[in-house]
Amino acid sequence: MSTPSTPSSATTTTASAASTAGSPARIAEDTTQGKTTIAASVVQKIAGIAAREISGVHSMGGGVSRAFGAIRERIPGGGTGASNIAGVQVEVGEKQAAVDLDLVVEYGASIVDLARAVRRNVITAVERMTGLEVIEVNIAVNDIHLPEEDDDVTPTPAAVPAPSRVE
Amino acid sequence: MSPLSDDDLARTLAETVTADPAVARLDGGVFGAVATYLPGGRLVGVRVDPDPTAPVEVAVVLHLGAPIPTVVAGLRARIARVLGDRPVDLTVSDVVAGPVDVQVEI
Numbered sequence: 001m002s003t004p005s006t007p008s009s010a011t012t013t014t015a016s017a018a019s020t021a022g023s024p025a026r027i028a029e030d031t032t033q034g035k036t037t038i039a040a041s042v043v044q045k046i047a048g049i050a051a052r053e054i055s056g057v058h059s060m061g062g063g064v065s066r067a068f069g070a071i072r073e074r075i076p077g078g079g080t081g082a083s084n085i086a087g088v089q090v091e092v093g094e095k096q097a098a099v100d101l102d103l104v105v106e107y108g109a110s111i112v113d114l115a116r117a118v119r120r121n122v123i124t125a126v127e128r129m130t131g132l133e134v135i136e137v138n139i140a141v142n143d144i145h146l147p148e149e150d151d152d153v154t155p156t157p158a159a160v161p162a163p164s165r166v167e
Numbered sequence: 168m169s170p171l172s173d174d175d176l177a178r179t180l181a182e183t184v185t186a187d188p189a190v191a192r193l194d195g196g197v198f199g200a201v202a203t204y205l206p207g208g209r210l211v212g213v214r215v216d217p218d219p220t221a222p223v224e225v226a227v228v229l230h231l232g233a234p235i236p237t238v239v240a241g242l243r244a245r246i247a248r249v250l251g252d253r254p255v256d257l258t259v260s261d262v263v264a265g266p267v268d269v270q271v272e273i
Contacts, residue, residue, distance in 0.1 A: 033247075034222045034254035036239050039197070042262050046231070049264070131236040 061087030
């Protein structure tokens with residue numbers, strides 16, 4: 001909020017670079033009543049859901065993370081919401097969070113307007129739901145979805161489980 | 168401090184926490200370490216330290232819907248009715264798409 005988010009990908013935040021997904025975030029509530037921690041995957045899931053809410057976002061993730069999402073969905077306990085977190089990386093500190101998103105947009109959407117709407121929705125959702133301050137949301141649009149691709153693209157690898165090859 | 172044994176305290180806490188409609192289930196925390204070993208099974212999601220001054224650990228998975236700090240405050244109030252002023256370390260390990268109120272929100 002206070003610092004304008006820079007579009008450069010090489011951003012430095014106050015949190016150490018090692019604290020990525022999996023590290024817990026801590027809400028500043030270290031009173032005598034005990035402390036409250038919110039796992040990074042919570043922030044990740046909320047950001048993913050908020051980004052998908054914007055119409056014009058076709059799917060999320062680059063080729064690699066979409067492939068990982070498909071793999072993760074087949075692992076028992078790999079997370080039922082694995083499709084929610086594809087294309088979302090978060091870095092969480094004690095009071096702040098930074099979010100990186102990989103988007104595939106629909107052809108015809110204004111990418112600048114779309115990115116602005118996604119950023120606003122993600123910031124609102126994460127700040128309201130977790131109480132963490134979102135310092136930046138970096139958006140990478142890495143593909144565009146054309147309507148005529150629908151017949152072969154609609155079953156996205158992350159969304160539809162492949163039919164079993166063995167009986 | 169508490170008249171209940173640690174095992175009974177863990178069971179009571181588990182019931183108290185899951186009674187909250189915003190709680191989807193209890194969870195083992197990051198390494199599954201938040202658990203109590205009871206005769207007959209492992210109670211995942213609540214850990215009562217034998218030291219009565221040490222914090223009790225609780226880990227939950229919440230339904231999405233209400234802001235998490237609000238839900239946590241409500242949970243702490245419920246827990247405090249059981250524990251009194253013993254400190255509680257509360258972990259929100261995950262969230263799941265909520266029941267009804269999320270659809271309304273979208």
